[in-house]
Amino acid sequence: MIVLKKASSGDLEALQQIGTETFYETFAKHNSAEEMRKYLAESFSSEKLLTELNNQDSQFFMAWEDENPVGYLKINSGEAQTELQDEISLEIERIYVKSSHHGKKVGQLLYEKALEVAIQQKKKYIWLGVWEENKRAVNFYIKNGFTEFDKHIFRLGNDEQTDLMMKKFLE
Template sequence: MVDIIKANAEHSDLIAKLAQQTFSESHGHSASKEDINNFILRTYNTEAIRKEFENKQVDYHLIYFNKTIAGFSKIELQCPNININDKNITKLDRIYLLEAFQGKQLGVKLLDFNIALSKKQHQNGIWLVVWTENQKAINFYTKMCFEIAGAYDFKISETHTNPNHVMYLKY
């Protein structure tokens, strides 16, 4: 059984812990251990997550599988990208599943949920960035009809960035 619920600021600690684990699982080898740990501590701490709830364009959702937390997503409505000419578009800022829950179609369910939410808000498309070396994620988004629209350097630290694709799904 799959449940997707809207998160609120009270979920900040849970989201921070999920983000720390899932980012480490998916990107932990993309930079030095020190750079990754510092990025995680800076970006995925409870207070940083709690502050994001102040932005009314941001929505977090939690996905549960058989009543066990499996991952989360974060979208930002009305978030333009210089690589995309369309107006009124949504950024899929985060969609992370714990490794133990991958391969159960939960990513598809969470992505479809966010696309439907974006469409309901009269958005014209949804975009994201994905690490160029994360072929599993690139294949997933390509299968879901996203197309590469540009490039983006994802800053891990002052001395390290990871090359990313900007991928876009036009509605």
């Protein structure tokens, strides 16, 4: 059974583990080993994650199967959002699920948690950026009612990749 729990600084090591593992599983085959090492070291450093965990406008929720982390969600509101930063939206910055748990509704549970928080906070819409080549994720968001509204560049090392920006209104 999958259980969602809000993450705190005490979950730092588990968050680093699941973050690096899932990012690597998803993107390593499309990027150089050196760029992956550098990105993972920077993005999942203790300092960076502790700063994010302690930001009052960001929340992390981890999916656990028994004592094992199998996925996580990071959502941002207000100034913690990576781009739009308006008060009427909630950003899903990350929904990462271990490949061993794809197809087991873990991503759906994490998405539904983001939706629940957005509704509690009376947000008008949810938005996110997703790599255009990550067809599994793009299709997941379309299935959940998201539509594309823009694009932006995501840099991994020297490589520029295009993210689709998608949103879903919550009327």
